[in-house]
Amino acid sequence: MRKPAVAGMFYPRDKEELIKQIKECFLSDLGVKKLPEKSLSEERKIVGAVVPHAGYIYSGYEAGYVYYELSKQKKPEAVVIVGPNHHGLGSLVAVSMQDWETPLGIVKNDRELSERFYKNCGIIDLNEEAHAYEHSIEVQLPFLQFIYEDFKFVPISLALQDLDVAREVAECIVNNSKDRDIIVLASSDFTHYESVESAKAKDMLAIEKILSMDEKGFLKVVYENDISICGYGPIAVAIIVSKLLGAKRARLLKYGSSGDVTGDYSSVVAYAAIVFEK
Numbered sequence: 001m002r003k004p005a006v007a008g009m010f011y012p013r014d015k016e017e018l019i020k021q022i023k024e025c026f027l028s029d030l031g032v033k034k035l036p037e038k039s040l041s042e043e044r045k046i047v048g049a050v051v052p053h054a055g056y057i058y059s060g061y062e063a064g065y066v067y068y069e070l071s072k073q074k075k076p077e078a079v080v081i082v083g084p085n086h087h088g089l090g091s092l093v094a095v096s097m098q099d100w101e102t103p104l105g106i107v108k109n110d111r112e113l114s115e116r117f118y119k120n121c122g123i124i125d126l127n128e129e130a131h132a133y134e135h136s137i138e139v140q141l142p143f144l145q146f147i148y149e150d151f152k153f154v155p156i157s158l159a160l161q162d163l164d165v166a167r168e169v170a171e172c173i174v175n176n177s178k179d180r181d182i183i184v185l186a187s188s189d190f191t192h193y194e195s196v197e198s199a200k201a202k203d204m205l206a207i208e209k210i211l212s213m214d215e216k217g218f219l220k221v222v223y224e225n226d227i228s229i230c231g232y233g234p235i236a237v238a239i240i241v242s243k244l245l246g247a248k249r250a251r252l253l254k255y256g257s258s259g260d261v262t263g264d265y266s267s268v269v270a271y272a273a274i275v276f277e278k
Contacts, residue, residue, distance in 0.1 A: 004138065005133050007103055009055070010054070010055045025063065025064040030061035030260055030261070036071030039072050041073050046070060046183060047276055048186070049069075049185050050186045050273070051063050051140060052273070053188070053189060054139075054189055059258075064273075067143045076183045078113055079183055080156065081156070082169070083137040083157055084157070084230050084231040087133050089129050093156070094125050094130035096127075096128055096155045097126060098131075105145065107153055109153065113182075114126075121169075124156065124169065136188075158233045163216060166236035166240060171240075174241055187234060191269070192269050196268050202227045206222055211251075218236060251274065254273040256271055
C-alpha cells in the first residue's frame with residue numbers, strides 16, 4: 001500500500017475538508033460553476049487528457065474542467081496516469097504495482113495491466129521508489145475518486161521525457177491494453193515562475209501543437225522556446241496514446257495560472273485543461 005505523500009500539503013488531509021475543497025474547485029467562479037454529473041451514458045468520447053497537478057488551491061479549478069467532462073461519460077475500466085518524476089528517485093520509467101491510499105479511501109491498482117507493462121515493455125521498470133514521494137500522480141486520485149468512486153488505475157512515472165521514450169511508452173500502453181477500455185491522463189503544469197504575459201505567450205505555442213495532436217512539434221516548441229512545462233513527456237505520451245485509441249480532435253477547456261488565485265501576475269505557474277476525443 002502506498003500511503004499519501006502530499007496530503008496536508010497539496011490537498012487537505014481530512015476527508016471532509018478534502019471533499020469540501022474538491023467541490024469548491026468545481027463550483028468556484030474560476031471553475032465550471034457546477035458539480036460533476038453522475039453519468040448514465042454508455043459512451044465515452046474522451047480517451048485522453050492533460051490535467052495539472054499543483055496544490056488544489058491553485059490548479060484545482062483547471063483540473064475540475066477535465067474531471068467534469070469525464071463525469072459526463074462512461075467510466076473507463078482503467079485510468080493510466082503518466083506523470084513526471086520531480087524527485088529523480090528510482091527508475092527512469094517506472095510503474096507501481098501498489099494500491100494507493102488517499103483520505104477518500106483506497107484506489108486499486110490494475111495489477112494485471114501494470115504487470116503487462118513492465119513484463120512486456122523493456123523500457124518500463126517495476127519500481128516503487130520512483131513513486132514514493134511524487135505528487136504528480138497522487139493529486140489526481142481524489143478527483144477521480146470524487147467522480148468515479150471506485151475505479152482501477154495504473155501509475156507511470158517518467159524521469160526520461162524525450163520523443164523516443166514517449167513513443168515507446170505510448171505503444172506499450174496501447175499494445176498491452178487492447179482488451180481494456182482505458183483512458184490516459186498526462187499530469188503536467190505549464191510555464192513556471194514567469195510573468196503571466198510571458199507564460200501565456202510561450203504556453204500557447206505549445207498548446208497549439210497539442211491541439212493539433214502533433215507530439216513531435218510539441219516537443220520541438222518546448223525545447224526551442226525553453227518552456228518550463230514539467231510533464232512534457234507525459235503530454236507527448238497522451239497525444240500518441242489518444243491518437244492510437246482513435247482520437248480525432250483535442251479541446252482546450254481552460255487555461256489559467258496561480259495569479260488568478262493570488263492576484264500576483266508577476267511570477268506565476270500556469271495550468272491547462274485539455275481533452276482528446278474520438
